[in-house]
Amino acid sequence: MKAGLFICVYGVLFAASFYTYNQFYSNPTVEDAGRLLPAQVKEIAQADGEETLKEIVKQANRTGSRLTIAGMQHSQGGQTYYPGAVMIDMKPFNQVIDFQPEKKVITVQSGATWDDIQKHVNPYGLAVKVMQSQNIFTIGGSLSVNVHGRDIRHESLIDTVQSFRLLKPDGTIIRVSRTENADLFPYVIGGYGLFGIILDVTLSLTDDELYQKNTKEFDYSEYSDYFQKEVKENPAVKMHLARLSVAPSSFLREMYVTDYVTVEDQQLLKDYETLKKERIVALPKFFLGLSRYSGWGKDAFWDIQKQYMLEDNGSYESRNNVMRSETDFMAYESGTKTEVLQEYFLPVNEFADYIDDLRRVLEKEDEFNLLNITIRYVEKSDQAVLSYAKEDMFALVLLINQGRSEEEVKKSKAVIRKMIDVTLDHQGSYYLPYYSYPSKEQLETAYPRIDEFFRKKQQFDPDLRFTNHFYEEYNE
Template sequence: MKKGGGVMKAVWIALLYVCLFGLSIYVYSTQLNGPDADLHQRLLPVEIKTVKAGTSKNELKEIVLDAGKDGDVLSIAGMQHSQGGQTMYPNGIMIDMKPYNQIIEVDEDAKTVTVQSGARWADIQEAINPYGLSLKVSQSQNIFTVGGSLSVNAHGLDIRNGGLSDTVLSMRLMNADGEILQLSTSENSELFSAVLGGYGLFGIILDVTLQLTDDELYETQTASMPYSAYPSYFKQQVQNDPDAKMHLARISIAPDSFMEDMYAITYKSAKDQNLLPEHQKLKTENLVAVPKFFLGLSRINDAGKDNFWKAQKTYTKQINGNLVSRNNVMRSDSEFMEYDNSRKTEILQEYFVPVDQFEDYIPALKTVLEANPDFNLLNVTIRYVEQNDNAVLSYAKEDMFSLVLLINQGTDAESIQATQDVVRQMIDVTLAHNGSYYLPYFGYPTKAQMKEAYPRTEEFFDLKDRFDPEHRFMNLFYEEYRP
């Protein structure tokens, strides 16, 4: 029994990475080493001309100016996790920003950090952790580049500091003429709001200065409830509690409790902050095989989904009261999420719905999903997003719950069409509840749906044409959704 108990303990430890961090990731794209560029999900093959990179602004300027002379189109890529074609353009030159990744300055007194745009969030955390500083906002995975995250206007688990764009003090942009422009809310502000969530269409983000906050020790608090009780629980136990700093929830996709049962995880300021040094060492992910196995079972059948949900629910009870640093809550890798299947792939969808609409929205979404039993939904993670309109293409027109859906689908034409049909139905339901959807993912939504979700769509494309009249910076997102 002791030996078996040890095995189960290892399983539960591994499940922590699934339950807390792993299922709200952005699906991988392949590294591009030649002219044949094919997204890892194998839904959008694109042939590009070449890949170029630079480690200095002068090298990047040379790439931009040479493209102008030769009439080449440029697209910009970080970790290449955007699924909707935002990082490539047919027969274009892709600029790989990953080598442009220096941490320029950590200002301990001002609590700021200045970084080149190819730096990953993991790099920043390693630089600021020794100072007892932490990011105000970042995605729940730390593998993305700063420039990429800003270009998709990302958000995270923090419920007190707005969106990622709210933490940007300033940034520098290289335009199609090789000029370097300073952008902030007070300097070139119109362009600033277009570049945030601008999908690389306005130029190259060179470097960014971010406002930081103090690292802090959190106590983990968990709860289970039916979906109908979640909005009031969130308002009373999370939003109205000043000690609650970070939060996420999940709703069941298991057949026995489909879109009914939920659990929530909240990180609250621990009473004894003197214990923080004991928890400040930055963690690394391990025990990849076990969560990968459990997720694999969930892909296969209903029994796998039921067992996976029960395991998650059991574990949330076990982690209640655990202590963790802010930096470690925001630090998770996603190696176990890698998925390789010759006939299937995985995509994400993300929908935003006003907090007060949530209770009516879930049954409507459930109706769509139940009418499409072959739609293989693997996970729904829920976060909170404050109202934010500092980007032209802002998705949070009021305080919203964000629902991130992980979907397993086939890569053949029939499967792609079937997924598109369901996605468009889900978006229609979301729009009917005064919601919106996240733009970086595969181009299943229609132009009309984008215009309804993003009323400033035409303004965005007009700004693109004004600030880059030669269309030097291009991607497939522009081709798909321009008016």
């Protein structure tokens, strides 16, 4: 009798322990760069080959599992995972498949990074046309959010894509281009991994070039006119960026801009074409750290940034190296805080009035810790269904330091919704790869084709094999 009771109790405890193990240990917890949406996934599957990827999709169809797709996971709103889903890590799937330098074309697997491409094409005097300002991201992830960068003579990334292969939710593979399965082209690019797995991509390249940096500072009210006359109408300017002060002493008033102007004697390129590596970052990292905790720190960091850029005025840099911006100094770890991004797009001629309205909102938000605003330019691009550039626009990238508690997230959400309202009032839009602070109404205003996008998703993937936080949050 006692033996039977012991066996029964032991069996119950064993079953409970096994359940606990499966729930809390065999199901890994993942999070993206924003660190605000940790979730337990069913498993992390490694993309170590095309056959493996096909089997992952077929297995998911047999078991009914959901799938998500992850690269470097710098999208910050859970676009790369979902609770209980199988998260596919694409980073091992990173080979260069074909390179035709004479045609300025390269085909790479989607887990390759921009750094991988740059190292491959730089010895041939070639460069990427459009990518982010950093080269650490995967190609598949970049396509899925349809990135843009410092180049002002091309549109967003979709403009440079010749074709890609897509592993569909049913486990079959198709090629997608502007002529093959063309109806999918504007949905998958900028589609946040919801239509299947991008296996490999064929991209158009351009010549590497030598640029001279031209940096100057001025008042924000002069920026639109300067850009229209001195940058956009000058074909020698190939790249451009600006920074707007968040320091208390010059808040949203002072700016500096850097134009990258083509050097006449391109023979000099050979002296600058070696790909640069990260340099010593201790000093900027120190002052960025100070800026997180005090207005004095923000003033000091702004002065140092300006001084450095102005002293570097007139220096030379290759196109490939302009696209290898340093990021190590921005690395940030905290148990209670995180840093999130927002990106707002607005018409060029709206800039000064927009900044005035944005300043009025933010001057009332003492606890909102804005660390940086970088400005780029993106030409009108309506190729993607979820296009963010309704016309020629400035893109303002905001870096925000915030707490991770529920209350602090709520406070950030309230301020960000106010900023988005200001942006929409100025005929602008916002970028989707970040935390899901915006309301459904704001999403529909910024992206009037969002319902069309969701309908296409449901038509193409009726079993909802591919999903993520973004889709589940907004597809109500």
